[in-house]
Amino acid sequence: GAVVSQHPSWVICKSGTSVKIECRSLDFQATTMFWYRQFPKQSLMLMATSNEGSKATYEQGVEKDKFLINHASLTLSTLTVTSAHPEDSSFYICSAPGGGSQPQHFGDGTRLSIL
Amino acid sequence: GENVEQHPSTLSVQEGDSAVIKCTYSDSASNYFPWYKQELGKRPQLIIDIRSNVGEKKDQRIAVTLNKTAKHFSLHITETQPEDSAVYFCAATPSSNTGKLIFGQGTTLQVKP
Numbered sequence: 001g002a003v004v005s006q007h008p009s010w011v012i013c014k015s016g017t018s019v020k021i022e023c024r025s026l027d028f029q030a031t032t033m034f035w036y037r038q039f040p041k042q043s044l045m046l047m048a049t050s051n052e053g054s055k056a057t058y059e060q061g062v063e064k065d066k067f068l069i070n071h072a073s074l075t076l077s078t079l080t081v082t083s084a085h086p087e088d089s090s091f092y093i094c095s096a097p098g099g100g101s102q103p104q105h106f107g108d109g110t111r112l113s114i115l
Numbered sequence: 116g117e118n119v120e121q122h123p124s125t126l127s128v129q130e131g132d133s134a135v136i137k138c139t140y141s142d143s144a145s146n147y148f149p150w151y152k153q154e155l156g157k158r159p160q161l162i163i164d165i166r167s168n169v170g171e172k173k174d175q176r177i178a179v180t181l182n183k184t185a186k187h188f189s190l191h192i193t194e195t196q197p198e199d200s201a202v203y204f205c206a207a208t209p210s211s212n213t214g215k216l217i218f219g220q221g222t223t224l225q226v227k228p
Binding site for chain 1: 116147149156157158159161164204214215216217218219220221
């Protein structure tokens with residue numbers, strides 16, 4: 001079935017570092033992908049919709065200059081957390097619509113820890 | 116925009132009992148309502164979903180009901196087992212986009228042996 005690969009699965013880095021997270025659709029094409037953030041013991045919050053070949057659409061309150069999204073091909077979307085700070089520490093997870101019995105396919109998520 | 120409210124936040128039941136989790140949504144044009152089970156540190160796993168043209172759907176011990184008029188939907192788990200213990204999320208797809216999901220706050224279900 002459709003699979004979404006996300007990596008890295010875990011990142012620990014110093015404050016001020018920029019971190020890039022990749023989300024790939026392995027056996028299907030995705031013109032849109034979605035990025036969510038989940039703080040401990042909280043729900044998944046939609047951050048933005050990644051659109052292939054055009055600008056991402058950000059949800060209200062999400063800083064587009066802080067969370068850079070690039071969707072340069074039909075199988076790859078990247079989220080870059082720029083100048084990360086401890087408050088950016090969270091679980092980031094992507095998804096892509098793949099049709100079939102599961103309209104959304106989630107990646108395994110990336111746990112980001114900023115020291 | 117769409118807003119999804121989920122209750123209760125925690126639910127503890129004895130093994131074999133039923134569990135019910137309820138969600139309400141605000142966008143009357145929402146048309147897709149999935150339920151996810153998430154274990155700690157893992158991706159959400161789809162357990163059942165329902166579309167707005169259906170009132171009820173069942174899959175073995177799991178069922179979902181949808182009341183479009185009242186804009187609420189519920190997850191029912193019968194004959195609960197300890198392995199059902201996890202965090203459950205409801206979600207809705209707003210009318211503006213058929214892909215993105217707006218999640219409820221989550222329910223931590225504990226099934227006591």
